[in-house]
Amino acid sequence: MKITGRLAAGCCAALLLAVPACAGQAYSGARNEDTLVMQGDSGNPTLVENFNPFSAASELGGTRLIYEPLEIASPIDGTFTPFLATDHRFTDPRTLVFTIRKGVTWSDGEPFTAADVVFTFRLLKQYPALDITGVWSVISSVAESGNLFTATFNTANVPFAATVAAVPIVPQHLWADIADPTRYANTTPVGTGPFTLSSFEPTQYALAKNPSYWQADNVAPATVLFPAQSTNQVTNQLNVVAGTYDWAYNYLPNVKDTYVSRDPDNIYWFPPGGTIGLFMNLTRAPYTDANFRKGVSLAIDRDLVAQKAVNGYTTGASMSGLVLPNQQKWLDPSLSRRGYVEQDLTAAKASFAKAGFTESNGRLVDGGGRQVSMTISMPANYSDWVTAAKETANQLGAVGISVQLDLPQAAQFQTEIQTGNFDVAMNSFAGTGLPYTDFRNGLASSFAAPINTRTVNNFERYKNRTLDQALATLAAATDEQTQREATYRLERIMYEQVPIVLLYYGGSWGLFSTRHFTGWPSAENPYTLPTSYNNSILVVLTRLKKA
16 A cells, blocks of 8 residues: 555455454553554664664654754645744745744753754755755755854745755754764764653663653653554554554554444544656657647546545545645635546547547547557555556546556666656655645656656656746745745646646545544644654644643
8 A cells, every 4th residue: 555654554454354452562561641652663673773863764753752843844734833943034035044942952951052053954064965855955055143043045945944944953062073973873862852762672662751841831741652563564554453552654444444443532534645646758649748638637537546546535636736625725716626627538538639539449549540558557565556547547448548557566666757767657746735845846847857867756757838937936936925826827737738647635544542642633623644754743742632
């Protein structure tokens, strides 16, 4: 099961339903009402003690509860939650200024200041391997003045504030003496965050509440446990439905039967976290023709694809390019039906005809009588993508297109799409909460590398000067009206030119117990996505209340 996040799942509902209610716990030690147990860190076969917040190899989720960033942008709508900064502003589109919070101390009692922020950013410049989000690809300099931190950009890039704000800040008084921070495991971490490291074992580690935390009153758990979860996804699901965790992130088929019905305290929230779509290789005919792409879009019943792929937990996707309803405030009001495209086979055939294709004996053929064929690629173990592709193939077959599936391993698939050696690929679009970042990553011409040259984004190789201009306008805009107008232009290009056929929304699979803690993100209170593997964990654990 390919999900929006890092956990995959692939166990059938029947197996989950067979799990006994007394299935064993995945953690050791006594449990009390002040302890929160998290799913997330995989042992391979055991946990590796590494709390370096800049280590690409480290995936210990607790690190994000020790080291805070300046602010965290919501992956839902891009709004900022302040942490070590109380706010930010642009004095011009290239100059970003943060107001650094006063009265904060490191967990060893030393004062936190703007000097720590400048030190952290200069550390990333000195050691590029630590700059895992590429901040120095955009910023040219940093400086401090009192409690102000200023980052100057090479070019106008207002949306990049979210990336700068998310950098975890480390203490200068300790890290200045580290000989090689790229190899530093940081086994005695000192941060400003709500928790400190209490104990570490290869099978689990524990964090204890930081009593000197600047907003300690907003932290309900006294202890957070991170047991090492199995690399076997079936085992993971069994532990989830057995009630092992207060917060789990896992796709579960028939979640009401397999999870909610087992305990009155169990709840879930599966909001859309991104979009899954058909990425056609736009260097190849007939995909170069927008009329053909529109025909494919009109031929598909998106809600049926979503029903088959993810049990209907999410819906068919809007062709606006926005994740709805998350980004509703950016939706162009001129788009018909909020950008949702209904299946219309008559209109699909008319669009194919404009591209030079007609129906003959149940087949869609070109002028020479050759049937249109398509090969859709995706990793074999991304089960929802495979299911979605099978349903899409059935629907395209109804308009006469011959569709085959190619199911390579994930590594091979990534190589194929990065180098452009594919026909059509299932892939993900959007999900950052920021329209600029979503559209830029998916569609900017700067990423449209030649075939056999790797690219990290825009795998379909789309090029559109008007879109690039809209992105440039959005990057430089500091007022909301200009941002809206530029975003509307991007949406209309997606809707009218169909560079990607967006199919359905990929879910964020949040599973919670309210037995000990309440205040989890929900449809009624969507303050962040329920993704425990990124900065949302810090947002959530400073919002929970004791049950």
